Amino acid sequence: MSLVSTNWKNIKMTHLRCGLTPDRALMRHIKTRFVLMLTITLSLSTMAYIYFSCKQVTHHYTMFNVVNQTQSYTEGLSGKHLFWKIMQTPTALNKPTLSVITKPISVHYHVAHPSNYHFILDEPDKCQQNPFLVLMVPVAPHQLEARNAIRSTWGNESTVQGKAVMTLFLVGLTGGSDSEKAQQQLEEESRQHRDLVQSNFVDSYFNLTIKTMVIMDWLATRCPQANFSMKVDSDMYLNMDNLMTLLLAPNTPRQNYITGFLMLNQHVIRNKISKYYVSEELYPEPRYPTYVLGVGYVFSNDLPKKIVEASKDVKPFNIEDAYVGTCLKWLGIKPSRAPDPSQFRTFMKDSKSHDLSKVITTIARSPKQIIEFWQSVAKNIPLTFLS
Structure with missing residues (x-):
């Protein structure tokens, strides 16, 4: 049976x-x-x-x-080639997220605040030299050629019109299959030049707001004694003499001052295929407040601490220069129009009529062109001979 x-x-x-x-x-x-x-x-x-x-x-x-999808990218407005890839997030995601689940209304707050991150490579004693001006250059970890181009040109100028100047590069975490080797190379570069600062956020285009806030935190905590600072992208030519003339002018404020290429009445991009896309959840207003284009802006050094404090209450979004402008609006501070706005240039439309001896900033097409621009001004060579 x-x-x-x-x-x-x-x-x-x-x-x-x-x-x-x-x-x-x-x-x-x-x-x-x-x-x-x-x-x-x-x-x-x-x-x-x-x-x-x-x-x-x-x-x-x-x-x-980090979005869990980060990008290999070329730092700066002129970077066009973006390659998406999946990466694990070794940043603040390791922190408990229980409060996120119980309080979903605050899921985006404080993510960009620099207290979420710490410095892996640092130069905490660099400002013992009491610089008048500190130049902070956000750059991708792999962009050694760009860093070297700056080191050999405007970043090598330690004294301008009798005022001490200092240049530092800010990078995030390296990514990819050879990240360990790349990190070792960064550490060796740091020992050699003593001008690298690295924080533990994933270095990606989407995280430029985090990168900028880390820069502000470094200035506020490591270098509060400086008079002025400048955030300048790694693909920029910078005329140091013209910049110093602006800062030393008697009518240039020493507090609550920020200037560069002003962006007025800019629409928020809602097209999801654009790299400048911002959702209504992150930024509900249809237009941004007036802000300074992120390729290069100079500011009085009292602002970094104030911007960091404002970021505790201003929801972060992924357009870094517009976010700084939003923090300034929260503080009640308006960006200033440069005495000569044409000195802050973006792309060079016509090289033959582009007088580098008069500009403060302009975008270069490559590290090689940064060197060419600098040499043309240093040797008074017309740019047409180099084009």
């Missing part, structure tokens, strides 16, 4: 002893199993719903921090 037959015989005998007919016993047995299966199915469905709901909230929190 089979095991099934034996079991069914035992079930029938049990139910007969309880006063049930075989048919009624069979129906009760089927009903019991149906209820059990329904209970298990509902339990599993509830568990799956809770799991995926929590996972979605956690992913929502990570969107600004």
